[in-house]
Amino acid sequence: MARIRTIKPEFPHSESMGRVSRESRLCFILLWTIADDAGRLRGNSRMLASLLYPYDDDAKKHIDGWLDQLSSEGCVARYEVDGTAYLQILNWASHQKIDKPSPSKLPAFVESSRKLANPREPSALDQEGNGEEGSGSGDSAPPQCVEPPTLTLTLNDKSEHPVYPASIVEWQATYPGVNVPQQLREMKAWCTANPTNRKTKRGIEAFIVRWLSKEQDKSGQQPRFSSPVGVTVPGREGRDPALLKIEEDSKKAAPVPANILEKLHVLKGNGVSA
Structure with missing residues (x-):
């Protein structure tokens, strides 16, 4: 028909x-x-x-x-x-x-x-x-x-959705922080292990893109450096309590002896940085 x-x-x-x-x-x-x-x-x-x-x-x-x-x-x-x-x-x-x-x-x-x-x-x-x-x-x-598909993803009707090399190349360029082939293998394993949650023919492409997008977001968080121990995140108002504590401790510290200061002055004069 x-x-x-x-x-x-x-x-x-x-x-x-x-x-x-x-x-x-x-x-x-x-x-x-x-x-x-x-x-x-x-x-x-x-x-x-x-x-x-x-x-x-x-x-x-x-x-x-x-x-x-x-x-x-x-x-x-x-x-x-x-x-x-x-x-x-x-x-x-x-x-x-x-x-x-x-x-x-x-x-x-x-x-x-x-x-x-x-x-x-x-x-x-x-x-x-x-x-x-x-x-x-x-x-x-x-x-x-046409090249054969790299792998297939099982759909809710038990048919297989082919994933071709050209699509993988395109996704890798779109999501540079993601190992796309590895994530596709994990998607395949997920589809196998979750038969009641498998996607439809209409929804499988959106599923792939959402998965890769989330992995890209995760990769963007990985390079962050950890904060020094004891330093807290500043609030919206006022100063960081940890920084205030450091300033108070520095005021209580004993002064540097005069002979040490003199030696440091000589070293700086000779071009040696402290």
């Missing part, structure tokens, strides 16, 4: 969209309309062609190429479970905000079930039509397969 979806204004300026053909961009958007609330759908290419392009007879021979481009840019993941093809729209929560999402009836994507797209050479498919459909000049480098 098709669903109403939204397109963000910044979508046309996405670098990944700039590296795929115009036909692939349209295909990506059309996939949203038949994906369930978890961003999953059946991945048989002939079926997708008939659903998404009912008036275009040539779509059946081109849609695999469009899906390969989207897979190579990390936009979708094509996978198989028990011989049936499926498709997962990656980073689904960043594309669509869904209130009260319905649980998916399709199996979750796991890395071991991925069908990797072959790196594509520039071809006539990228330049079809009036010559403006391609992703750039014919001598541009072909897109590479």
